[in-house]
Amino acid sequence: MNEQPLSETPHSVVLSRQAKIVLGILTILATLILLLATDLMARAYLGAKGAPQYSLVWQSSDKQGKKETVVDRRLSQGLNVLDPQLGYARPAGGPTSEPAWRRPGFRTSGDETSGAALRLVVLGGSTSDPYYESDWGAWSETLFTRLNEGPTGPAVVYNGAVSGYSTNQELLKLIRDVPALAPDVVVSLSGVNDLNFSHSLREHPMVSPYQLVMLRTLAGKGHQPPRFMPNLVAAMKSGGEKDTQLTVTAGSSYEMTDAEMWRRNVELMNAASAQMGARFHVFLQPAMGIEPGYMPTDSEAELYAAMLSSKPDYAEKAAAFYTAARRHCEELMYCTDISDVFAGKTGLYHDPRHPNHQGNKLIGDTVFETLFALDSSPALAESALGQTPEQ
Numbered sequence: 455m456n457e458q459p460l461s462e463t464p465h466s467v468v469l470s471r472q473a474k475i476v477l478g479i480l481t482i483l484a485t486l487i488l489l490l491a492t493d494l495m496a497r498a499y500l501g502a503k504g505a506p507q508y509s510l511v512w513q514s515s516d517k518q519g520k521k522e523t524v525v526d527r528r529l530s531q532g533l534n535v536l537d538p539q540l541g542y543a544r545p546a547g548g549p550t551s552e553p554a555w556r557r558p559g560f561r562t563s564g565d566e567t568s569g570a571a572l573r574l575v576v577l578g579g580s581t582s583d584p585y586y587e588s589d590w591g592a593w594s595e596t597l598f599t600r601l602n603e604g605p606t607g608p609a610v611v612y613n614g615a616v617s618g619y620s621t622n623q624e625l626l627k628l629i630r631d632v633p634a635l636a637p638d639v640v641v642s643l644s645g646v647n648d649l650n651f652s653h654s655l656r657e658h659p660m661v662s663p664y665q666l667v668m669l670r671t672l673a674g675k676g677h678q679p680p681r682f683m684p685n686l687v688a689a690m691k692s693g694g695e696k697d698t699q700l701t702v703t704a705g706s707s708y709e710m711t712d713a714e715m716w717r718r719n720v721e722l723m724n725a726a727s728a729q730m731g732a733r734f735h736v737f738l739q740p741a742m743g744i745e746p747g748y749m750p751t752d753s754e755a756e757l758y759a760a761m762l763s764s765k766p767d768y769a770e771k772a773a774a775f776y777t778a779a780r781r782h783c784e785e786l787m788y789c790t791d792i793s794d795v796f797a798g799k800t801g802l803y804h805d806p807r808h809p810n811h812q813g814n815k816l817i818g819d820t821v822f823e824t825l826f827a828l829d830s831s832p833a834l835a836e837s838a839l840g841q842t843p844e845q
Contacts, residue, residue, distance in 0.1 A: 489683065496685035508684035539630060540623050541662030544585070544616060557612065559631055563598040564610035572601060572609040575632050575732075577624040577723075578643040579653075581739060581808055581817075582615030590804040591811035593643070596818025604826065612637070620647040621719035622660050628723055633730045640727045641821065642736040645793070646807055648716040649775045658704035659715050669702045713778030717786075724788050737821060738783050738791045740813075742806040743769055744776045747797030758806045790824050792817065 493510050500507050537543040544559055556562065561584040566573070576582055576594045584592050594613045601609035612635050614627060621644050628640065647653045655661050710718070720736045727734035742750065742758050750758065762768055776793060783789040795816060796802050802813035809817060 493683050493685045496683075496689040499689045500685055505688065508688065510685070512681060512684075536668050537665075539626050539665075540616075540619075541665030541668065542616075542618075557635075559616075559627070560612040560614045560635070562610060562612055563595065564602070564608065566610045568608060571607040572639065573635060573637045574601070574609060574611050574639045574641060575628075575635055575637040576611060576613045576615055576641050576643070577619075577628060578615035578739075579619050579647040580615075580617035581646070581814075582613065582643050583617045584613045584615070585617065586808075590808050591814035593809075593814040593818035593821065596815050597641075597822050600819065600822040604822070606826065615643075618647065618653050620644070620653040620659075621716055621723070622648075622654050623662060625719045625723050625726070626660070629726050632732075637727075637730070637732045639825070640723070640732050640734045641825070642720065642723060642734075643739045643817070643821070644720070644736060645716065645739045645776070645779055646741050648712050648719075648779075650771045651712055651715070654715075655704060657707035657709070659710070661704045666702065666704060711778065712775050713782060716775075716779055717782040720786065720789065724786075734788055735825060736783075736786075736789050737817075737824070738776075738779055738789065738793050740793045740795050740809065740817075741772065742803050744772050745794045745796055747794065748802075749798070749800040750803070751801050754801070754803050754806075757803075761806045792820055792824075795820050 490510060497507050497510065535543045535545045560575075574597075576597075580586060581590075582592070582594060584594065586592070587595070592613070594611055594615075598609065598611040601611070612632075614631065616623070616627075619627070621642065624642055624644065632640065651659065653662065655663060655666065658666075723736070724734040742748070742754065780791050780793065783791045796809075796813065799816075802809055802816065804810040804813075
């Protein structure tokens with residue numbers, strides 16, 4: 455009698471299919487775990503070497519793009535030129551095609567081809583930046599008008615101030631760009647942007663945060679990791695003899711207070727100006743909340759309170775900086791403290807860190823009168839425009 459082979463029951467078929475599905479899932483999970491573990495070990499290896507690390511297994515393009523958005527915070531407001539020394543700068547030609555912007559990085563007031571008797575350079579941050587003349591005025595224009603109406607005769611003013619520049623960028627710009635202007639006088643209005651290293655790296659004050667981000671972004675352009683297993687690929691490449699991974703350094707690190715940094719920079723600016731045959735004078739600028747005797751309007755007080763709510767330690771840090779900076783200023787013949795220039799007055803601020811049109815006119819008048827002794831002592835005028843002091 456022939457035996458018939460047993461056929462699979464429907465139940466056994468279902469179990470067989472389920473086993474295959476489970477086996478497939480387990481295989482996929484095991485593979486993913488192996489990939490994750492491998493890339494994790496590679497990531498740890500890169501970290502031990504101090505090399506860049508990436509997302510595990512898969513590197514999205516969005517993550518790499520986030521670095522540039524930090525730079526865009528500054529570049530989105532007209533500062534759309536990357537600068538290797540300064541981090542960012544004004545575009546060549548300025549905001550318009552007017553002849554006043556014919557020199558990259560400077561707005562020229564006056565006719566420099568007419569053999570002007572005086573050539574004066576202005577350096578500083580947003581308070582002095584001519585880009586914001588329509589917002590809160592430009593004290594350099596008041597200075598230019600007073601120069602040309604006064605006994606000095608015709609004058610040319612080159613305004614090289616840029617929003618966000620501290621004295622670190624001022625110093626670098628002075629050394630690099632100003633000699634070509636052959637100035638007679640260099641004037642800096644500064645202080646606020648040096649406060650609490652708000653526009654520089656604390657351990658590397660000569661480096662702008664935007665500059666460091668820009669360099670790191672550019673350095674990584676030629677070494678973009680692959681999307682898949684980026685740490686493993688980077689680790690394998692790092693072991694080769696011809697590894698050309700670019701890195702970025704900010705130089706030697708050192709410690710100093712914000713006021714010490716400010717003084718060091720203005721001393722170096724004085725020395726650099728003397729080397730190019732120009733006289734240098736720095737003015738410690740006013741800011742709401744640090745000047746005794748100023749009487750804010752209700753709207754100004756509200757603006758200041760709003761700033762303090764977002765920066766609760768601002769008042770304390772500002773007071774510490776200005777106390778030390780005023781002391782430094784007293785010791786320098788080429789420094790004038792005008793942080794109290796608004797004492798006894800009201801309604802002179804656009805916001806807590808920027809004077810309005812009336813405030814900037816007063817600053818321009820004060821700078822002119824200080825430099826040319828119309829309302830100041832002969833000794834001060836001699837220190838401002840006489841022989842460059844040794845300090």
